[in-house]
Amino acid sequence: MEALLPAGRGQRVIAMTSFVHSFGSGLSLAAGALFFTRIVGLPASQVAGGLFAGAIAGLGAGVYVGRWADRWGPKRVQIAVAACGTVVNTGLLLVHTFWAYLLVSLLSGAVVAASWSTLAPLVRGFGGPTPAVFRGYLRSVGNLAIALGAVAAGFAIQLDTRAAFLTVMIGRSLTYLLSGLILLRLPPFTLQDxxxxxxxxxxxxxxxxxxxxxxxxxxxxxxxxxxxxxxxxxxxxxxxxxxxxxxxxxxxxxxxxxxxxxxxxxxxxxxxxxxxxxxxxxxxxxxxxxxxxxxxxxxxxxxxxxxxxxxxxxxxxxxxxxxxxxxxxxxxxxxxxxxxxxxxxxxxxxxxxxxxxxxxxxxxxxxxxxxxxxxxxxxxxxxxxxxxxxxxxxxxxxxxxxxx
CATH class of the missing domain: 1.20.1250.20 (MFS general substrate transporter like domains)
Structure with a gap:
């Protein structure tokens, strides 16, 4: 395990939070659309429209939140984004109409984009002289975690019950919460002024x-x-x-x-x-x-x-x-x-x-x-x-x- 983990406490904390976050992404990617079509009862066209609207909302959110990370510190803002992700994804459990789904999709898209723009300063801050290499490590970790999350969601898809899908959606919310808690262990640092x-x-x-x-x-x-x-x-x-x-x-x-x-x-x-x-x-x-x-x-x-x-x-x-x-x-x-x-x-x-x-x-x-x-x-x-x-x-x- 020592050989597989990156060097330094900062890189290990970021790797852990990225793994947890990506595992949650695997859960939602595999089961999210099916949850809204089969359990909530929304037409596939409305689900696709909500996803597209969320992606568009994320375009502007990433730039704004990234600037906040530069001003107030990426660790603090990333933890705040994780907290927002916990609340927003929990809100998905309360969706019963298209308009409620659209609202939560817009918020969810903004959270996803904000997660990336606030992670980038952390990667650069703790990536040493070659942050792109550390980013490559995180991508490997992320792909593995997404695959494991998709496998876990596969059990819910196979059972095809409301309780199973709700478990997956709650699990996604918990991964946001856990990723934020892990970041609390990140050592403080100061970017070059x-x-x-x-x-x-x-x-x-x-x-x-x-x-x-x-x-x-x-x-x-x-x-x-x-x-x-x-x-x-x-x-x-x-x-x-x-x-x-x-x-x-x-x-x-x-x-x-x-x-x-x-x-x-x-x-x-x-x-x-x-x-x-x-x-x-x-x-x-x-x-x-x-x-x-x-x-x-x-x-x-x-x-x-x-x-x-x-x-x-x-x-x-x-x-x-x-x-x-x-x-x-x-x-x-x-x-x-x-x-x-x-x-x-x-x-x-x-x-x-x-x-x-x-x-x-x-x-x-x-x-x-x-x-x-x-x-x-x-x-x-x-x-x-x-x-x-x-x-x-x-x-x-x-x-x-x-x-x-």
């Missing part, structure tokens, strides 16, 4: 950072491939058995858990992140082409193509995640990391909002030509990232007397 709290909305005036955010947002369109595009493609367009969906998700998760930290260690500055983004674009496009070729072959060959495509895609996903973490930290002033992370998350949130529509309009509607258009878009975006990033690099954050 460069006047970040008084910068105003510096991130919204930083053209280089906005360009990085925009390019990364386009690249982030691929994140719905394993959870949205691939399941529909396998069921509706290939001869592969349905269990292939779960197998590909497991393969994707295992690769991320095993390789994310290793890949992140090779990215220590903005130029190396640019090279990683080029590799990401190439790997993602290759993976998408292999997935597309699984449409017509017989079952066994289709499974092999899908597996090869998932491996290539996941390598690209890992490179992209590592590179984007370096951009997020390396291009942002240390003392304004919260608001900069909020802006960076704004681009990622927009990508999450429009990605299902892009996947439906291109690969699912057009078949192979649509897959090729998407693959070329990601390849070109990966190549375009390098000119935006390599000429800007900021010194890593130094801490002032952290308490062990």
């Amino acid at each position: 460069g006047g970040g709290a008084g910068r105003g909305w510096a991130a919204l005036r930083d053209r280089t950072y906005l360009a990085a955010t925009a390019v990364n947002a386009v690249m982030s369109l691929h994140f719905t491939v394993p959870t949205f595009l691939l399941p529909l493609w396998i069921v509706e367009h290939t001869a592969a058995p349905r269990w292939t969906i779960s197998a590909m998700l497991v393969l994707n998760t295992i690769l991320v858990v095993v390789l994310q930290v290793r890949f992140s260690r090779s990215i220590g500055d903005v130029p190396s992140a640019g090279r990683a983004m080029r590799r990401a674009g190439a790997a993602l496009s290759a993976g998408l082409v292999l997935m597309a070729l699984a449409e017509k072959p017989p079952s066994a060959l289709a499974v092999l193509l899908l597996a090869a495509g998932t491996v290539a895609y996941t390598l690209g996903e890992i490179w992209h995640s590592a590179a984007s973490a370096e951009y997020s930290f390396g291009l942002a002033p240390a003392d304004a990391q919260g608001q900069y992370a909020g802006v960076f998350g704004l681009g990622h949130g927009l990508a999450e909002g429009v990605s299902p529509a892009v996947m439906s309009a291109l690969p699912l509607a057009l078949g192979l030509p649509g897959w090729l258009v998407l693959a070329l878009l990601l390849l070109a975006t990966g190549l375009a990232c390098h000119p935006f990033m390599t000429h800007v690099s900021r010194p890593p954050l130094s801490l002032k007397s952290p308490v062990a």
Whole structure:
């Protein structure tokens, strides 16, 4: 266990709270939509509309709360966000109408976005000279926790009873509460003082950072491939058995858990992140082409193509995640990391909002030509990232007397 845990009390506390929070995310991702359709009785279209509205609400919340974290301290604000998450997710248990669901969805979306923008300063503060590597570790931990949460929610889905689903939803609220309590053990620290709290909305005036955010947002369109595009493609367009969906998700998760930290260690500055983004674009496009070729072959060959495509895609996903973490930290002033992370998350949130529509309009509607258009878009975006990033690099954050 000592070898698996990060060094230092601060990193271990952040890793623990991230694991608990991600486990709760796995619970809600697996069972949340089914809870509202099967138990509450809302139509699927209304559930989808609430999720979209929540994602839009989170776009602005992440920037505002990130700025508060810069001004009042990320530890304090992150604990407050966890407390709000506890209350909001408990409120989901009281939903019986669409309007109540919409209100709670808006609040929940704001909490999710705020969690990321307040976590980023903590990652930079305790990540040492290479916060992107620590972020890679947290991503590995998070993927494992999400998978375990989804497995736990699977029992409720199989039982398909109100009591089982309520247990899952209560469990999600408790993970918010527990993650906040764990953060109380985080050692106090002081960010390098460069006047970040008084910068105003510096991130919204930083053209280089906005360009990085925009390019990364386009690249982030691929994140719905394993959870949205691939399941529909396998069921509706290939001869592969349905269990292939779960197998590909497991393969994707295992690769991320095993390789994310290793890949992140090779990215220590903005130029190396640019090279990683080029590799990401190439790997993602290759993976998408292999997935597309699984449409017509017989079952066994289709499974092999899908597996090869998932491996290539996941390598690209890992490179992209590592590179984007370096951009997020390396291009942002240390003392304004919260608001900069909020802006960076704004681009990622927009990508999450429009990605299902892009996947439906291109690969699912057009078949192979649509897959090729998407693959070329990601390849070109990966190549375009390098000119935006390599000429800007900021010194890593130094801490002032952290308490062990």
